[in-house]
Amino acid sequence: MEIVFASTLEPDPQAWTAALRAALPEARVRLWGDGEPEGRADFAVVWAPPADLFAREPRLRALLNLGAGVDALLRLQGLPDDLPLVRLEDGGMAVQMAEYTLYHLLRESRDFGRYERQQAEGLWRPLDDIDRSAWTVGVLGAGAMGARVAQACAALEYPTAVWSRSGRSVPGAESYGGQAGLAAFLARTRVLVNALPLTDATRGILCRRTFDQLRPDALLINIARGGHLVESDLLAALDSGRLRAVALDVFEQEPLPPGHPFWADARIRITPHVAGASLMDRTVRQIADKIRALDRGDAVTGVVDRTLQY
Missing domain, CATH: 3.40.50.720 (NAD(P)-binding Rossmann-like Domain)
Structure with missing residues (x-):
């Protein structure tokens, strides 16, 4: 052999x-x-x-x-x-993707970014307590990666749901399936995590139509493929306030080219395809x-x- x-x-x-x-x-x-x-x-x-x-x-x-x-x-x-x-x-990738997701979820939901800025200004100012019901997590994809991400979020008592083509169930999370279930899934989601495979059916799924259906002031985390994202729609959603922040680990072109508008946008956090090695x-x-x-x-x-x- x-x-x-x-x-x-x-x-x-x-x-x-x-x-x-x-x-x-x-x-x-x-x-x-x-x-x-x-x-x-x-x-x-x-x-x-x-x-x-x-x-x-x-x-x-x-x-x-x-x-x-x-x-x-x-x-x-x-x-x-x-x-x-x-x-x-x-x-070994799934647990790393769960860690990646939790880092960005916690940073936003617990206001750790604001505390970093307050430290730079020398401010001692406790912020409001977390309201987990306001931070509904929705994971696109219920395979090995998506299921581990969803279970990690649910274990910290964030209301969590998964969506997949087949409607596969994941313990601890609500399950939605098919095109008929996608609208309801997005409507209850504020933190959208993409863990889908890239196929003809899922290419461009992170687009204006999807963003417009999320709960206001949403957070997007993409740990799947750059081809899922329509970049111009993302920037428009950030500018309109539909999205508050974005964490991107994958891109249509990798490495992300110098001069790309994502590099200089403080609302976008970039990592070089390392969410799950x-x-x-x-x-x-x-x-x-x-x-x-x-x-x-x-x-x-x-x-x-x-x-x-x-």
């Missing part, structure tokens, strides 16, 4: 190949572009793989992604129609288990349904 690790973005690919060799001692694991003979790989472990992957590795039996989002893989030129795509299921030890264990199962011909979880695009 031969495995190739192929990534155009990973800063330390040798660390991943070393970890995969340790986890799969029975396999030959090599790094893409290392000069070794090509065309014999059974499995590819990838993150933003090179465009000529399939031309140079035509015998692949499955493609295993280092992340949960597979929208970029589905756009790859030459992707065989029958090649299984297997996405990462958590890998794949932790190497947990990720490699999961991938190794799935590769062994696939090699035996067994079914695995996390296989992408291309009709749903996740």
Whole structure:
């Protein structure tokens, strides 16, 4: 069994190949572009793989992604129609996304930003006590990431709901489903957290129509994909006061270009796609288990349904 690790973005690919060799001692694991003979790989472990992957590795039996989002893989030129795509299921990302969400939720709902400004002015001035009923959280997406985010918010007694295409239930949160349930979900939401997969159906969902249906003075947190957001609509919603603040971890173009209007806008808090990183030890264990199962011909979880695009 031969495995190739192929990534155009990973800063330390040798660390991943070393970890995969340790986890799969029975396999030959090599790094893409290392000069070794090509065309014999059974499995590819990838993150933003090179465009000529399939031309140079035509015998692949499955493609295993280092992340949960597979929208970029589905756009790859030459992707065989029958090649299984297997996405990462958590890998330590969900708890990090919950932490990211809670940080921004608490900063706004507990007025910690105002306390920072008061400190700079030398002011000792307690603000009003929190009213959690005024900080209704709505999470778009009820998968592993969205469910963990929703449960973390609910555990701190913020009124929490989730929305998904299927209406999947999440313990501790109200559940809404389908287009019929979206309007009611947005109408009760003040803190909107996006944890959806990026598909043709969800691209641009963070737009003026969505923002206009939220409760006033809303907070937006996007931890999914930049393609979900209509940037001009976001700026308009901030200018109108419909949104009070925004936390963005993902962008249509990454890195976010110098001079982009988001950089200089104090209402927008920017992080460089770090809300949920794949932790190497947990990720490699999961991938190794799935590769062994696939090699035996067994079914695995996390296989992408291309009709749903996740």
